């Protein structure tokens with residue numbers, strides 16, 4: 001793993017990685033290294049597999065080939081990559097929703113979630129209302145003729161709005177599931193669920209444990225849009241959770257990390273699959289039994305504890321918009337920073353996130369964490385306190401009078417609609433781009449996370465990207481994304497092909513918050 005110098009900004013993460021390395025596991029970093037050097041065509045979004053005449057590639061350095069077999073040029077191929085990544089992310093969320101509720105229900109009306117001006121602008125463009133059937137109608141028109149570019153951009157925005165509507169339904173389904181009552185107990189067996197649990201399986205797990213009064217901690221991993229489980233701080237990847245006293249693993253079909261099952265089995269951790277041959281009750285009983293037996297047979301507790309945070313279903317901060325508005329006016333609060341994402345193997349885990357957070361704390365901007373990063377909030381808070389020292393405790397004291405904290409963990413993507421409502425309350429009737437808030441994605445790898453960035457852009461927010469995306473092989477398209485998006489939805493994308501460092505992006509984030517906070 002020599003090619004990747006520093007795996008994580010958090011010291012303990014390095015220790016966990018080394019302990020697994022000593023057991024012969026080099027994890028996602030080792031597998032990443034064996035992929036190097038990455039294909040420059042693919043890395044820049046300049047390859048296409050849209051039809052069986054291909055795959056085709058466009059030379060990123062300006063030499064031949066300039067076109068695919070069908071005649072598509074670099075702009076058209078990069079747009080196709082962007083379009084497919086967005087659609088893939090939205091479909092991932094749609095599939096998670098189909099696990100939570102009966103299929104076929106229509107999407108909720110999202111128009112009332114939008115400021116009047118944004119609603120009017122999107123309605124005039126034919127982008128409201130959104131319907132589930134539109135998922136089958138969106139298309140990359142750009143591919144057939146460059147004159148259709150505007151339509152494709154509109155369809156990206158439509159996808160973002162559909163994605164937001166899906167998250168509203170997920171949020172409702174998540175509320176119905178109810179969470180886990182009680183705190184994790186150090187002496188209990190730990191059962192980790194990766195992927196999206198169905199309501200029936202979640203109910204069966206809870207019932208089985210409660211009826212028999214079993215000593216089991218249930219954990220989720222923060223990447224599923226709705227998680228009734230407490231989120232396990234897995235240091236950035238569930239692979240590392242396997243070194244943290246996990247006694248059994250339930251893998252849902254949409255868990256999305258093929259390495260996990262084989263790695264758990266190698267480490268002697270039972271793996272239970274969710275499949276149609278078993279009822280939810282049988283799956284729950286099998287998993288609980290396996291976890292208890294593993295815990296009973298464990299010679300010793302491992303060296304790495306299971307730190308966790310259970311996000312409140314409705315964070316206290318969401319009730320405080322009135323007080324926060326006053327604090328914004330008086331300068332007690334500089335603005336709100338929303339940080340969303342999960343680890344990306346190409347970046348030192350959490351380094352960019354921490355750089356942004358440091359700047360936010362310094363500039364009196366409370367931070368809200370969502371997605372996989374929310375699961376790490378205890379780790380991030382500890383590191384942030386160590387980095388900012390007395391500034392952090394000063395901010396805690398200042399914010400105490402409002403009843404909020406410098407750092408709030410929101411949980412999975414199902415909480416996003418409540419977040420949007422909260423941010424809107426900070427600026428009555430104002431368009432999102434003028435709210436004193438920026439949505440930042442400093443590190444991520446999932447297309448569903450990119451689809452969420454598109455949702456925020458479609459809702460008119462300012463969105464900052466801290467991961468290099470494969471969309472920069474076409475300077476013309478990059479220009480369009482940066483310039484034309486605001487005209488259609490009001491949203492602004494802060495991203496560039498040459499990614500600035502974390503400190504520079506931290507400054508960019510604060511400047512954007514200050515700029516958006518102005519009328």
Ligand code: SF4
Pocket residue numbers: 048049050051052053054055056067068069070071072077
């Ligand atoms: S560039 Fe054209 S010919 Fe090549 S794979 Fe894509 S669609 Fe097919």
